[in-house]
Amino acid sequence: MIEKDFNTSYKPSWCPGCGNFGIFIALKNALVELNIKPENVLLVAGVGCSGNGVNFLKAYGWHSLHGRALPTAVGAKLANKDLTVIVMAGDGDGYGEGMAHFIHAVRGNTNITYITHDNQLYALTTGQAAPTTDKGTQTKSTPGGLIEEKANPITLALSSGGSFVARGFSGDATHLKELLKKAILHQGFSLVDVFQPCVTFNKVNTFKYFFDRLYNLDKKEGYTTNDVLAAYKEAMVWGDKIAYGLFYEDKRPSYDKYLPQLNGPALVKRPMKVRNIEQLLKEFA
Amino acid sequence: MENKKNNLTWKIGGEAGFGIKSAGMMFGKIFMRAGYEVFDYTEYPSIIRGGHNTYQLLVDTRPVNSINKKIDILVALNQNTIEQNFSELNVGGVLIYDSDKAKILPAKLAKAQITGLGIPLTTLAKEAGGEVMRNVMSLGASLALIGQSLDIANKIVKENFSRKGEVVVTNNIKALKIGFDFVTANFKGQFMCQLLTRPANNNILITANEALALGAVAGGLNFYAAYPMTPSSTILHYLAKIADKTGIVVKHAEDEISVANMALGASHVGARAMIGTSGGGFSLMTETLGLVGLTETPLVMVDVQRPGPATGLPTWTEQGDLQFMLHAAQGDFPRIIMAPGDATEAYQMGHQALNWADMYQLPVIILSDKLIAEGNTTIPKFDTKNIKINRGKILTVEQLRKIKEYRRYKVVPDGISPRTLPGMANGFFIANSDEHDPYGFSNEDSQNRIEQVDKRYRKLEQFAKTMSQPLVYGNPKAKKTVVFWGSNKGVILDSYVNLPDKIKSKLRIMQYQYLWPFPAEFTKHILNNSKEILLIENNSNAQLGNLIAQETGIVIKNKLLKYDGRPFFREDIISALKNF
Numbered sequence: 001m002i003e004k005d006f007n008t009s010y011k012p013s014w015c016p017g018c019g020n021f022g023i024f025i026a027l028k029n030a031l032v033e034l035n036i037k038p039e040n041v042l043l044v045a046g047v048g049c050s051g052n053g054v055n056f057l058k059a060y061g062w063h064s065l066h067g068r069a070l071p072t073a074v075g076a077k078l079a080n081k082d083l084t085v086i087v088m089a090g091d092g093d094g095y096g097e098g099m100a101h102f103i104h105a106v107r108g109n110t111n112i113t114y115i116t117h118d119n120q121l122y123a124l125t126t127g128q129a130a131p132t133t134d135k136g137t138q139t140k141s142t143p144g145g146l147i148e149e150k151a152n153p154i155t156l157a158l159s160s161g162g163s164f165v166a167r168g169f170s171g172d173a174t175h176l177k178e179l180l181k182k183a184i185l186h187q188g189f190s191l192v193d194v195f196q197p198c199v200t201f202n203k204v205n206t207f208k209y210f211f212d213r214l215y216n217l218d219k220k221e222g223y224t225t226n227d228v229l230a231a232y233k234e235a236m237v238w239g240d241k242i243a244y245g246l247f248y249e250d251k252r253p254s255y256d257k258y259l260p261q262l263n264g265p266a267l268v269k270r271p272m273k274v275r276n277i278e279q280l281l282k283e284f285a
Numbered sequence: 286m287e288n289k290k291n292n293l294t295w296k297i298g299g300e301a302g303f304g305i306k307s308a309g310m311m312f313g314k315i316f317m318r319a320g321y322e323v324f325d326y327t328e329y330p331s332i333i334r335g336g337h338n339t340y341q342l343l344v345d346t347r348p349v350n351s352i353n354k355k356i357d358i359l360v361a362l363n364q365n366t367i368e369q370n371f372s373e374l375n376v377g378g379v380l381i382y383d384s385d386k387a388k389i390l391p392a393k394l395a396k397a398q399i400t401g402l403g404i405p406l407t408t409l410a411k412e413a414g415g416e417v418m419r420n421v422m423s424l425g426a427s428l429a430l431i432g433q434s435l436d437i438a439n440k441i442v443k444e445n446f447s448r449k450g451e452v453v454v455t456n457n458i459k460a461l462k463i464g465f466d467f468v469t470a471n472f473k474g475q476f477m478c479q480l481l482t483r484p485a486n487n488n489i490l491i492t493a494n495e496a497l498a499l500g501a502v503a504g505g506l507n508f509y510a511a512y513p514m515t516p517s518s519t520i521l522h523y524l525a526k527i528a529d530k531t532g533i534v535v536k537h538a539e540d541e542i543s544v545a546n547m548a549l550g551a552s553h554v555g556a557r558a559m560i561g562t563s564g565g566g567f568s569l570m571t572e573t574l575g576l577v578g579l580t581e582t583p584l585v586m587v588d589v590q591r592p593g594p595a596t597g598l599p600t601w602t603e604q605g606d607l608q609f610m611l612h613a614a615q616g617d618f619p620r621i622i623m624a625p626g627d628a629t630e631a632y633q634m635g636h637q638a639l640n641w642a643d644m645y646q647l648p649v650i651i652l653s654d655k656l657i658a659e660g661n662t663t664i665p666k667f668d669t670k671n672i673k674i675n676r677g678k679i680l681t682v683e684q685l686r687k688i689k690e691y692r693r694y695k696v697v698p699d700g701i702s703p704r705t706l707p708g709m710a711n712g713f714f715i716a717n718s719d720e721h722d723p724y725g726f727s728n729e730d731s732q733n734r735i736e737q738v739d740k741r742y743r744k745l746e747q748f749a750k751t752m753s754q755p756l757v758y759g760n761p762k763a764k765k766t767v768v769f770w771g772s773n774k775g776v777i778l779d780s781y782v783n784l785p786d787k788i789k790s791k792l793r794i795m796q797y798q799y800l801w802p803f804p805a806e807f808t809k810h811i812l813n814n815s816k817e818i819l820l821i822e823n824n825s826n827a828q829l830g831n832l833i834a835q836e837t838g839i840v841i842k843n844k845l846l847k848y849d850g851r852p853f854f855r856e857d858i859i860s861a862l863k864n865f
């Protein structure tokens with residue numbers, strides 16, 4: 001398989017230079033290198049610029065409602081564990097409208113991969129503040145500067161029992177590809193929050209902004225990914241320096257492993273017959 | 286024996302935590318096993334301890350699905366029950382009360398012509414092993430009064446308490462007997478409510494929630510998601526309990542939004558999915574309802590109504606969500622709405638809805654309500670003989686191989702385009718919340734938009750051709766027509782049976798099981814051939830009446846509406862039918 005196998009006939013509608021391109025290239029290559037066939041991928045997208053990408057990647061696609069990609073993906077994976085289920089959502093979608101789903105999906109640890117396209121604002125709706133926008137930022141909806149504190153997806157995931165918590169950068173597609181491969185192979189819920197510069201609306205968090213600040217955790221001496229407190233500490237660094245890479249990983253069983261009824265073939269691959277309910281009726285007689 | 290009756294109404298009251306419901310359920314089961322038909326009705330506030338809880342049981346020799354306002358026996362475990370419910374007793378009735386906890390003036394009893402039977406239940410129950418057994422002791426007392434033996438009761442008590450251990454079982458059986466013996470020794474004469482005997486039968490005692498769940502289970506359900514909300518929660522509880530036995534994934538998700546989307550994800554990959562809630566939760570699912578419509582993904586959505594708006598009356602009953610179900614979600618898209626009239630219909634709809642959803646690729650809403658959802662009724666045991674699973678148009682991998690370019694939303698004459706499931710080679714498509722072209726790609730063209738909207742609607746036209754029409758009971762040629770939907774079936778038909786033949790012959794009664802698509806032609810045929818029409822609904826603004834007017838232009842002026850959170854009692858309906 002090659003990258004082109006994941007292309008569709010639909011022409012990408014993103015702005016030239018948009019950070020979304022890097023994420024898609026990394027994702028396609030990760031799937032190619034993992035030898036996952038397009039028909040075995042379910043790509044669940046949120047609504048936003050990033051979500052429009054569902055049209056440009058050949059796989060089974062689900063373009064969900066704004067904020068609702070995660071629960072859809074969880075349901076799909078529980079019903080068909082043979083699929084590689086990948087969710088991609090914007091930061092507005094995933095951490096605004098979909099924040100509750102995010103926390104609960106992390107807690108539940110269903111075996112899916114969650115890629116957030118974190119451009120620190122709402123792009124498709126032309127540039128309003130998002131939950132990951134820096135405090136004080138002036139946007140169309142916050143002309144006086146954003147009052148709220150910025151949400152931190154990494155610490156939120158860590159404190160909710162995240163079993164794979166990572167941050168990528170669309171400006172480092174090779175690193176991102178490797179990170180996504182690990183995330184997809186991880187047997188549980190994996191979060192990869194990806195810095196995705198929006199060249200049209202975000203004049204602060206640009207590619208250069210991140211090139212100047214990012215340091216790679218994977219290369220940091222002495223850093224191990226099994227120490228949640230160390231992960232926390234790195235995740236709190238924000239300013240002149242910002243960490244990316246894999247913060248934390250553990251091997252706790254995924255949600256389905258706790259359900260005896262999911263042993264054996266995937267739920268949807270079992271023959272569907274009229275069930276005999278004789279035994280069940282006994283309690284009512 | 287002249288004083289043997291066809292039916293009797295028994296009621297027990299006390300605080301939440303007294304075991305009112307569990308005692309009532311055991312009482313119901315005792316009569317079911319003895320061959321009687323029963324229907325029960327609970328009233329309880331939305332709190333866990335305290336408050337005033339009642340359980341009312343109608344026992345009959347004929348099938349029953351409703352209750353009387355008037356009762357024959359009242360068991361009062363506290364003073365408050367006497368204050369609240371004494372006036373409901375029929376002349377000649379009996380008040381059994383815990384004389385350690387409550388009292389009543391002899392003059393009051395005499396005036397109402399009620400027999401008072403004070404039993405020191407607290408003292409006697411403590412002696413038998415614990416005050417909590419007052420409820421079971423009162424069952425023994427009631428059985429003695431009605432002239433039933435303890436044989437079946439002993440068995441039921443044993444079954445009910447066996448998981449709590451030997452001691453609990455023995456003590457409760459002792460409590461039953463103490464109550465029974467007390468009445469035998471102290472109540473002289475024969476009570477008017479001796480029941481005619483019945484042969485044993487093959488009935489079960491079940492609620493519409495459990496019946497609906499069982500129907501779906503029989504029909505191949507394999508994914509159920511919900512967030513607890515009275516009065517829908519017992520579907521979740523029941524399915525969760527049997528999930529691993531039956532191979533169903535049952536998910537209590539973080540909110541109803543998640544519930545709806547999870548189920549949709551499961552359905553998209555090929556599961557038979559259902560979700561359940563009450564009106565408040567459905568409000569949160571509304572957003573997803575439109576997505577179901579646009580992506581043409583099968584989904585069964587159950588709304589067990591309670592009185593709204595907002596939190597409303599959480600534990601009471603109403604039929605206030607019909608117009609909401611008709612209109613929920615933005616935009617135009619097809620949906621099917623069906624409403625069971627009782628547990629038997631709930632069972633049927635449980636499996637039928639799954640078929641309709643798959644065959645027509647759209648949302649199917651089952652609209653039930655608290656009265657039947659939580660009310661136990663005796664009905665013949667379900668079988669699965671007539672159940673068939675129809676998954677609609679899903680292509681196989683072989684079929685797909687022969688298709689050059691698969692289009693999920695291909696514009697086809699019947700509107701039902703064949704589906705593929707993720708995992709099938711060459712079956713790619715996007716299930717898109719944006720309007721889309723036949724492949725599923727986002728598309729905002731004018732012509733495409735019109736074609737897709739029309740295609741989706743043709744599915745409903747297809748369904749409308751085959752769906753069953755409203756049911757007509759009574760004299761089909763009568764010119765007086767009673768119109769209703771949903772759980773009022775029980776009280777209307779039970780009342781009808783008890784009317785004099787002279788009145789009965791002049792009535793026909795029409796029940797809507799399918800509310801959307803609306804059977805307009807049938808409705809016009811019946812209503813235009815009626816001299817008088819009476820509409821009966823458990824809501825304040827005649828929601829079916831409005832629907833009929835909208836679809837046929839026929840305005841029904843004569844309406845019997847009730848919206849105090851209580852169901853219609855037989856007395857309400859009998860007088861309405863007599864005066865009609």
Ligand SMILES: Cc1ncc(C[n+]2csc(CCOP(=O)(O)OP(=O)(O)O)c2C)c(N)n1
Nearest residue numbers: 047048049050066090091092093122123124
């Ligand atoms: C329920 C709902 N509310 C609002 C919108 C409008 N809307 C579309 S995209 C979007 C924000 C997108 O921001 P983000 O998720 O960060 O994605 P981006 O466009 O930045 O990739 C909003 C508010 C919608 N589609 N649905």
Ligand code: SF4
Nearest residue numbers: 015018049123198199
């Ligand atoms: S607006 Fe921003 S996020 Fe959207 S496509 Fe353009 S650059 Fe990308």
